[in-house]
Amino acid sequence: GAVVSQHPSWVICKSGTSVKIECRSLDFQATTMFWYRQFPKQSLMLMATSNEGSKATYEQGVEKDKFLINHASLTLSTLTVTSAHPEDSSFYICSARKVQTDTQYFGPGTRLTVL
Amino acid sequence: GENVEQHPSTLSVQEGDSAVIKCTYSDSASNYFPWYKQELGKRPQLIIDIRSNVGEKKDQRIAVTLNKTAKHFSLHITETQPEDSAVYFCAASMTGSQGNLIFGKGTKLSVKP
Numbered sequence: 001g002a003v004v005s006q007h008p009s010w011v012i013c014k015s016g017t018s019v020k021i022e023c024r025s026l027d028f029q030a031t032t033m034f035w036y037r038q039f040p041k042q043s044l045m046l047m048a049t050s051n052e053g054s055k056a057t058y059e060q061g062v063e064k065d066k067f068l069i070n071h072a073s074l075t076l077s078t079l080t081v082t083s084a085h086p087e088d089s090s091f092y093i094c095s096a097r098k099v100q101t102d103t104q105y106f107g108p109g110t111r112l113t114v115l
Numbered sequence: 116g117e118n119v120e121q122h123p124s125t126l127s128v129q130e131g132d133s134a135v136i137k138c139t140y141s142d143s144a145s146n147y148f149p150w151y152k153q154e155l156g157k158r159p160q161l162i163i164d165i166r167s168n169v170g171e172k173k174d175q176r177i178a179v180t181l182n183k184t185a186k187h188f189s190l191h192i193t194e195t196q197p198e199d200s201a202v203y204f205c206a207a208s209m210t211g212s213q214g215n216l217i218f219g220k221g222t223k224l225s226v227k228p
Contacts, residue, residue, distance in 0.1 A: 004158075034215065043204060043220045044159065093158065095216075102147045102166075102214055106158040 001027045004096050006107030013084055014115055020080045021110045023094030030096035033077040034104065035069060038091045050077045074099075084114040117142040119207050121219025129227055134195050136222045138205035139187040145207040147214060148188050150179060153221075154201045162203075163190070195226045 003026040013019050023033055031052050036044040048069050049057045056069035066088075068080040077096075081088055091111055095104040118141040128134050140148075149164035165172045165179045165188065172179050176195075181188040192199055202221045208214040 043218045046215055046217070049215055097214075102208070103149070103161060103164065104216060105161070106151075108158045109156075 004107040010111040025096040029074040117217040119219040127225045140207040
């Protein structure tokens with residue numbers, strides 16, 4: 001159990017377009033999901049915390065109008081990168097925390113390349 | 116806020132030797148400390164975790180120790196194998212509904228056959 005999927009696994013888009021990434025917990029409910037960004041050979045940087053049915057909490061320096069997060073159900077959170085630019089190119093990983101536990105399970109990540 | 120320091124950044128060991136990775140944290144309120152293993156291009160996988168009411172936890176070749184007073188915790192891998200080669204991240208958080216994981220910068224472990 002505790003499988004998290006992410007879609008798409010990779011995406012290439014033109015500068016100025018928007019990209020939506022989905023994160024799903026397949027076999028458990030997650031009241032809280034997290035979105036991370038990871039640059040090559042670097043650690044995971046928390047972007048925002050997504051709570052089901054409420055607004056996301058963004059980390060300092062993360063533009064909430066650029067990175068739109070929606071957590072409409074206990075198994076789905078989405079991250080939309082709006083008006084993407086080349087500097088937004090990165091590896092985006094979500095994680096989901098099982099209800100009533102502390103353990104976070106990670107999705108496989110989405111490689112975003114903005115041309 | 117919480118700050119997690121991890122050392123070393125790279126570690127190379129011979130197959131069969133032990134590997135130790137150390138982390139320190141700054142927030143004494145943190146009480147949950149997981150370790151993740153990430154292979155190149157893949158998702159981080161939880162390998163072991165420890166809570167502040169425990170000083171040590173073992174799972175086969177992997178163990179984690181926690182010193183709350185000194186605010187540091189360590190990952191110990193014994194009898195290393197080439198498949199242990201990966202980047203390892205420590206993290207710290209507070210349990211509860213807003214317990215965000217704060218990650219260390221990672222340790223690239225290379226196990227040479």
